[in-house]
Structure formats: structure tokens, C-alpha cells
Amino acid sequence: GAVVSQHPSWVICKSGTSVKIECRSLDFQATTMFWYRQFPKQSLMLMATSNEGSKATYEQGVEKDKFLINHASLTLSTLTVTSAHPEDSSFYICSVSRVYEQYFGPGTRLTVT
Amino acid sequence: AQSVTQLGSHVSVSEGALVLLRCNYSSSVPPYLFWYVQYPNQGLQLLLKYTSAATLVKGINGFEAEFKKSETSFHLTKPSAHMSDAAEYFCAVSDSTDSWGKFQFGAGTQVVVTP
Numbered sequence: 001g002a003v004v005s006q007h008p009s010w011v012i013c014k015s016g017t018s019v020k021i022e023c024r025s026l027d028f029q030a031t032t033m034f035w036y037r038q039f040p041k042q043s044l045m046l047m048a049t050s051n052e053g054s055k056a057t058y059e060q061g062v063e064k065d066k067f068l069i070n071h072a073s074l075t076l077s078t079l080t081v082t083s084a085h086p087e088d089s090s091f092y093i094c095s096v097s098r099v100y101e102q103y104f105g106p107g108t109r110l111t112v113t
Numbered sequence: 114a115q116s117v118t119q120l121g122s123h124v125s126v127s128e129g130a131l132v133l134l135r136c137n138y139s140s141s142v143p144p145y146l147f148w149y150v151q152y153p154n155q156g157l158q159l160l161l162k163y164t165s166a167a168t169l170v171k172g173i174n175g176f177e178a179e180f181k182k183s184e185t186s187f188h189l190t191k192p193s194a195h196m197s198d199a200a201e202y203f204c205a206v207s208d209s210t211d212s213w214g215k216f217q218f219g220a221g222t223q224v225v226v227t228p
Contacts, residue, residue: 032214034214034215034216036216042220042221043203043218043219043220043221044157044203044216044218045218046215046216046217049214049215091154093156093157095214095216096214097213097214098213100145100162100164100213102147102159102207102213102214102216104149104156104157105156106155106156107154107155107156109154
């Protein structure tokens with residue numbers, strides 16, 4: 001069965017609004033989760049590392065004030081896209097890991113109109 | 114710094130023919146290497162991984178890959194393509210257990226299987 005779930009699987013929002021995406025680790029507690037972004041016909045790019053109980057670590061070029069990450073529990077990390085714009089439309093995928101094992105969520109398709 | 118190069122953004126193979134997807138990596142330390150498959154509007158499915166054990170790695174759905182340190186390569190093969198193999202394939206690298214989970218992905222290779 002699935003190890004990682006994401007909700008929602010697909011969301012459409014209007015420009016200027018905020019959207020929250022949830023990532024849940026179903027099988028084990030995860031102190032670290034990762035958020036990736038995939039633009040159409042492109043590869044996955046790591047956005048940030050979500051750390052339980054502490055601030056997320058963002059990759060270079062990713063706006064931390066725009067992509068708010070909250071890892072409030074060992075099984076849940078949330079990504080909030082604030083003041084979304086059409087260029088934020090993308091496929092967002094989270095992953096959870098333990099040594100030598102990596103599990104990816106099914107992804108969330110965000111469309112900003 | 115680690116990086117991954119996948120040669121060929123599109124590969125077309127006939128059903129029953131050999132599938133060969135190329136992946137070369139650059140890493141300053143012994144890497145961990147992965148191949149994932151992605152179907153449209155879906156997440157990633159792990160095909161196989163190399164974590165410094167056997168250099169020839171067998172995965173699911175008849176896929177296998179060979180780690181060649183001298184060539185810094187981790188090419189993916191399948192002897193006989195099936196129509197269900199049509200998908201996007203990604204090679205990925207992770208440097209070490211310290212940064213486990215921080216994957217660098219290749220650009221991807223779209224596989225088309227023709228009857």
C-alpha cells in the first residue's frame with residue numbers, strides 16, 4: 001500500500017490566493033520530508049527540506065516567504081503556496097526517507113488561473 | 114556537487130525490442146543511484162536502486178541497471194519492451210546518507226513503444 005499520501009491531488013485556485021498542500025507519511029514517523037516541484041515536461045527539482053520541529057531548509061532560488069513549509073508532526077508536512085500566480089502552476093511532489101529508502105507521494109497538480 | 118545526465122529526451126522502441134536508457138552521473142563521493150518511472154499525472158515509482166552492493170541491479174518489471182564506476186554510468190535496460198513500458202523515466206542520484214533524500218534528478222527520458 002501507499003507509504004506517502006498527498007492532499008489534494010488536484011487543485012485550481014485564483015491568482016493571489018493561497019493554497020495548502022498536505023503530505024502524510026503513512027507507515028513510519030519521518031523527521032525529514034522533502035518537497036519537489038515538476039514543471040510540465042520537465043524534471044523534478046528539490047524545493048526544500050522539511051524538518052520536524054524546526055525551520056525548513058530551502059534550496060537556492062526558492063522563495064521561503066512564498067512557499068511556507070510546516071512540519072508540525074512526525075507524519076505531516078504542509079506546503080502553502082502564498083499569493084499564488086500562474087507561474088506557480090506545477091506538479092508538487094513530497095517524499096519521505098529513511099536510510100536507503102525513499103518514498104514519493106502521488107503528487108499534487110496545482111493550476112493557478 | 115552531484116549531477117545526473119540522461120542522454121536522449123525521447124526514445125522510441127518497438128515492442129519486443131531492447132530498451133536502453135542512458136544515465137551518467139557526477140559525484141564527488143560514491144553515489145547512490147536510482148531509476149524511477151512516472152506515468153502521466155502520477156508520482157514516481159522506483160524501478161531499482163544502487164547502494165554500493167552488487168554492481169548489476171535487478172529491478173521490477175524486468176528492468177536492470179549496471180553501475181560502472183570507470184564510466185560513471187548507470188544505464189537502464191530491459192531485454193524486451195512491452196507496451197506498458199511507455200512512460201517517463203528518471204535517473205537520480207543521492208550523495209550520501211548525510212543528505213539522504215536530497216535527490217538530483219536527470220532531465221528524464223520519454224519512452225514510446227510502437228507495435
